[in-house]
Structure formats: structure tokens, C-alpha cells
Amino acid sequence: xxxxxxxxxxxxxxxxxxSRVLAPQAxxxxxxxxxxxxxxxxxxxxxLGVVPIENSQAGSINxxxxxxxxxxxxxxxxxxxxxxxxxxxxPGRPLERLRRVFSHPQALAQCDAFLRAHRLEGVxxxxxxxxxxxxxxxxLTDAGAIAGxxxxxxxxxxVLAEGIETxxxxxxxxxxxxxxxxxxxxxxxxxxxxxTANVPGALYRVLGALASRSINMTKLESRPxxxxxxxxxxxxxxEGHADDPVVAAALAEVGGLCTFLRILGSYPRxxxxx
Amino acid sequence: xxxxxxxxxxxxxxxxxxSRVLAPQAxxxxxxxxxxxxxxxxxxxxxLGVVPIENSQAGSINxxxxxxxxxxxxxxxxxxxxxxxxxxxxPGRPLERLRRVFSHPQALAQCDAFLRAHRLEGVxxxxxxxxxxxxxxxxLTDAGAIAGxxxxxxxxxxVLAEGIETxxxxxxxxxxxxxxxxxxxxxxxxxxxxxTANVPGALYRVLGALASRSINMTKLESRPxxxxxxxxxxxxxxEGHADDPVVAAALAEVGGLCTFLRILGSYPRxxxxx
Numbered sequence: 001x002x003x004x005x006x007x008x009x010x011x012x013x014x015x016x017x018x019s020r021v022l023a024p025q026a027x028x029x030x031x032x033x034x035x036x037x038x039x040x041x042x043x044x045x046x047x048l049g050v051v052p053i054e055n056s057q058a059g060s061i062n063x064x065x066x067x068x069x070x071x072x073x074x075x076x077x078x079x080x081x082x083x084x085x086x087x088x089x090x091p092g093r094p095l096e097r098l099r100r101v102f103s104h105p106q107a108l109a110q111c112d113a114f115l116r117a118h119r120l121e122g123v124x125x126x127x128x129x130x131x132x133x134x135x136x137x138x139x140l141t142d143a144g145a146i147a148g149x150x151x152x153x154x155x156x157x158x159v160l161a162e163g164i165e166t167x168x169x170x171x172x173x174x175x176x177x178x179x180x181x182x183x184x185x186x187x188x189x190x191x192x193x194x195x196t197a198n199v200p201g202a203l204y205r206v207l208g209a210l211a212s213r214s215i216n217m218t219k220l221e222s223r224p225x226x227x228x229x230x231x232x233x234x235x236x237x238x239e240g241h242a243d244d245p246v247v248a249a250a251l252a253e254v255g256g257l258c259t260f261l262r263i264l265g266s267y268p269r270x271x272x273x274x
Numbered sequence: 275x276x277x278x279x280x281x282x283x284x285x286x287x288x289x290x291x292x293s294r295v296l297a298p299q300a301x302x303x304x305x306x307x308x309x310x311x312x313x314x315x316x317x318x319x320x321x322l323g324v325v326p327i328e329n330s331q332a333g334s335i336n337x338x339x340x341x342x343x344x345x346x347x348x349x350x351x352x353x354x355x356x357x358x359x360x361x362x363x364x365p366g367r368p369l370e371r372l373r374r375v376f377s378h379p380q381a382l383a384q385c386d387a388f389l390r391a392h393r394l395e396g397v398x399x400x401x402x403x404x405x406x407x408x409x410x411x412x413x414l415t416d417a418g419a420i421a422g423x424x425x426x427x428x429x430x431x432x433v434l435a436e437g438i439e440t441x442x443x444x445x446x447x448x449x450x451x452x453x454x455x456x457x458x459x460x461x462x463x464x465x466x467x468x469x470t471a472n473v474p475g476a477l478y479r480v481l482g483a484l485a486s487r488s489i490n491m492t493k494l495e496s497r498p499x500x501x502x503x504x505x506x507x508x509x510x511x512x513e514g515h516a517d518d519p520v521v522a523a524a525l526a527e528v529g530g531l532c533t534f535l536r537i538l539g540s541y542p543r544x545x546x547x548x
Contacts, residue, residue, distance in 0.1 A: 033386075055336075056336070057336055057337060059333045059334040059335055059336040060333040060334060061333055062329075062330070062331055062333040063331060104379060104398075105378060105379065105398070105399075105400050105401070108400075109307075112307075124378075124379070124398040124399050124400050125379075125398050126379050126382075126398050127379070201485035201486075201488070203481060203485075203491065203494070204478070204481040204482055204484075204485035205485075207477060207478040207481060208478055210478070211475035211478035211479075212475075214475070217477065219496055220477070220494060220495070220496045220508075221494070221495045221496065222491075222493055222494045222495065234494075
């Protein structure tokens with residue numbers, strides 16, 4: 001049976017494009033909410049979930065971190081998806097005949113200079129791929145949509161312009177999550193979440209457990225805890241696999257220094273874009 | 275002359291509500307883009323800017339961090355603004371007569387359970403306050419808007435329901451930025467940005483400069499640098515004023531360990547929301 005990969009959004013969303021990279025053999029299955037992706041994988045309705053964790057312009061996606069903590073899934077992979085916005089329209093409609101362009105407000109803002117240069121009116125919509133679907137389904141001849149090229153293919157729209165975002169350094173990091181850990185892989189990366197009491201030096205000692213073993217941390221982010229006041233939750237990525245003896249020893253030491261530690265997963269490491 | 279405080283968004287936006295807390299004597303002045311707020315303060319068209327830096331659900335707002343780095347302004351204050359969504363409509367229109375509700379897609383998603391329970395159709399719009407303005411200006415009798423209570427007052431709409439978001443722990447942290455540093459204040463908080471080479475232990479040594487002096491860090495976040503590959507940019511908040519001798523000594527040591535260090539500002543510390 002073909003495995004299924006759950007993603008949040010409409011068919012043609014950037015998260016579907018990421019799903020095709022992270023799980024090329026699987027059938028992408030759209031979900032309405034991000035929580036539906038986690039629930040679907042947990043319940044076995046999908047074999048894998050693909051969820052956004054960080055956008056280079058908008059920042060970390062806290063909802064995904066909360067869902068990772070609330071579910072017992074493992075991170076099994078990561079992919080940096082370039083967000084390259086296209087202007088899509090019905091085939092045969094030239095740019096000069098368009099008046100309105102539908103998309104998510106964030107995408108409209110990212111393409112503000114292009115829209116102004118072509119005197120196009122931005123119309124807010126729920127999401128990028130949904131805007132492409134709207135143009136196709138309602139056969140809107142005076143309107144375009146801002147979405148990925150992939151959405152154009154799915155809904156049979158033509159690409160009138162590509163890479164129309166003002167700042168091209170626009171990436172979203174997606175994670176794959178599954179019920180079982182990824183097979184051992186080298187080079188690997190490990191994601192953990194831990195909490196420390198808010199005393200000076202608590203985090204310093206945790207980082208010491210990594211630094212003294214020359215383990216490279218590739219991400220560190222703190223958030224105030226929601227349950228215990230003055231306690232902090234840290235999300236960290238480090239190079240190496242949690243089963244590597246050196247990493248395992250470091251994590252054992254970290255566990256002794258923290259009020260809480262969970263290994264979210266070890267998975268193949270990919271190089272950051274650009 | 276009345277001082278002016280610039281904020282991004284329509285009149286009645288949550289950022290205007292935050293502006294009234296951070297600068298009660300000033301005249302709030304709406305700006306179209308976040309960059310316009312920074313440009314306006316830099317050029318002297320406004321005395322203060324109020325900008326969102328982090329939302330408890332959506333995470334850090336990287337665009338604001340980028341703008342802080344690109345401008346020579348000082349952080350002079352912070353405020354945690356509760357995001358409490360209201361259903362607004364023309365006065366005299368009962369909830370049962372509404373069919374559609376306009377708002378930003380994120381606000382619609384946050385109030386999804388309420389909308390479903392009342393069989394209301396969500397309609398995406400550019401922003402929350404702009405939706406309230408639309409209802410009032412176009413005198414839409416079958417439509418409501420999701421926005422803050424403050425937007426209702428400004429556009430003469432009635433509040434049909436308050437606190438309709440599914441998760442009430444919804445706060446946005448706003449910063450005040452100005453051309454001059456804030457007057458000395460106790461207790462204070464200091465925000466800095468620094469870069470380290472991506473070698474194991476670089477961050478560890480930086481945190482050691484704080485920990486060895488019992489300086490409490492209240493936030494730490496890393497982002498990959500955009501210019502030099504494998505270099506990391508860290509944003510950190512700590513307790514204390516940059517002029518306090520202990521903090522000043524720590525920052526001098528940090529400066530020697532980093533490839534770049536900038537003090538974004540020292541300002542009055544407020545307690546995080548319960």
C-alpha cells in the first residue's frame with residue numbers, strides 16, 4: 001500500500017511541495033489544521049507528517065513546537081523549502097488584463113513592490129494555494145493568484161511571473177514527524193527540548209555539557225514556560241546522533257542539569273540554504 | 275507640541291492599543307509598513323515607534339529584528355499586550371443575524387471554534403482593525419469583524435462577544451523604539467544582538483561572561499546569519515542596565531568574545547504576563 005504523508009493546507013501548498021521532497025514515494029494528504037497532521041500520524045491515518053517549524057522571514061512557528069511537545073512523535077527529517085512566489089492566472093490571460101490578485105496577506109505583503117509596479121490590487125485570502133484553486137474553480141478572468149509554481153500545475157494555471165517576492169531569501173524549514181525514530185544516519189542532527197530553572201548559569205552549565213565535548217549547537221531558542229512561572233523552555237539542535245557515544249554522554253549530563261529533557265529526534269542533517 | 279508615536283496598521287489595531295500604554299501622552303500615528311515606523315522615527319516624523327517583537331502563539335517576528343539591526347534606534351520600553359479578540363458588528367445587529375465575519379486569517383483561525391459553533395463564515399481580510407473599519411464604512415448589516423474592543427470604539431461598532439479566541443494565552447510583546455536611549459531606570463532589562471563564529475563553545479563562553487557575574491538571561495534566540503555562512507546571530511535579553519558596573523563589565527567581556535556586539539537598549543523591566 002502506498003504510504004501517506006499528511007500536510008496542512010490546500011493541495012498545491014508549499015507544505016505539499018516539501019512533502020514531495022521529504023517523502024517522494026508517499027501520497028500527500030491535505031489536512032485542515034496543523035494539529036490534524038499530528039493527530040493523523042499518531043492515530044496511524046498517515047505514516048508521516050510534514051510540518052513547518054521556521055520561516056526565514058516570519059520566524060519560528062511556536063504552534064509546531066507546542067504540538068511536538070503534546071505528541072509522542074519523532075522528528076525523522078528536515079527540508080529547507082524555498083518560498084518562491086509566482087503570479088498565476090488562467091491560461092491565455094496576459095498580465096495586462098489582470099486587475100486583482102488573491103493570496104494570503106503575508107504573501108501579498110512579500111510581493112508588495114511587484115503588485116504596485118503592475119498596478120494590481122491585492123485581495124486577502126486564506127492561503128496561497130487556495131487562491132489558485134479559487135481562480136481555477138470560479139474561472140476568474142480578471143484575477144491572478146500568488147502561490148508556488150506547484151499550485152499552478154495542480155489547478156491548471158499559467159505562470160505569468162516567477163520569483164516576484166521583494167526579498168528572495170525566503171525559506172521555510174519543514175520537519176518530517178513519524179511514530180518511529182528514523183533509521184541511523186550519518187551525518188545526523190539531533191533536536192531536543194529542555195527546561196531549566198530561571199537561575200543565572202543554568203543554561204550555561206547545560207551548554208557546557210555540549211561545549212566540553214566539542215558538540216556543535218546549530219540552533220538555540222528560549223521561550224517562557226507556560227505552566228511554571230520563571231521556568232524557561234529551550235529548543236536546541238546539535239550536530240550528531242543521540243546514539244553516538246559522545247552525544248549520548250552529553251545528553252545524559254544535560255538530563256541531570258535540567259528539570260525536563262526530551263529528545264525530539266535524530267535525523268539526517270541537510271546543509272542550510274545559500 | 276504633542277509627541278507622536280508611530281505604529282504599523284489601521285487605527286484600532288492591537289499595536290495602537292500597545293502605543294497608548296507605552297506612550298500615553300503621545301498621538302498614535304498609523305503607518306502602512308513596519309519599515310515605515312522605523313523610518314519615521316529615524317527621520318524625526320515621529321518621536322517614538324511601537325513595534326511587535328514576539329507573539330506567544332506565532333513566535334518571534336524576524337522582520338522586526340532585521341529592522342532593529344538596520345536602524346540606529348534604541349529600545350526604550352516593552353509591553354505585553356493581551357490579544358483579546360472580540361466579535362464586532364453594527365450597533366443593534368444581533369449575533370443571529372450575522373452570516374459572515376471579516377478578519378485576518380490568523381485571527382479567524384484563532385477563533386475557529388467560536389465561528390463554527392455559531393455557523394459564521396470567516397472571510398479573510400488584511401488585518402483585524404481594517405475589518406472593523408470595513409463593516410462601519412460599508413454599513414454591512416450581515417457581517418461582523420474580529421478585532422480588539424478598541425477597534426470597536428474607534429469605528430462605532432458594538433461588541434457582541436469578547437475573548438472569543440480558543441486559546442486565551444495570547445500575548446504580543448511590543449517594543450518602544452526612539453532616537454535616544456531611555457532615562458536610567460531600575461529594575462532594568464538590556465537587549466543585545468551578537469554574532470559568534472560557529473565553533474563549539476563560542477556561545478558557551480559568551481554565556482559564561484554573564485553566568486560568572488550572576489546576570490540572569492531572560493531570552494536567548496539564535497538565527498543563522500544572512501551574510502556570512504556558518505555564522506550565527508544571537509538575540510539576548512538580560513536583567514540589569516548596560517550602565518550597571520557588573521553588566522557593563524560582562525558586556526565588555528562579551529564584546530571581546532564576539533565578532534559583533536550591539537546593545538539595542540536598556541529599558542524598564544516589566545513582569546511577563548501570568
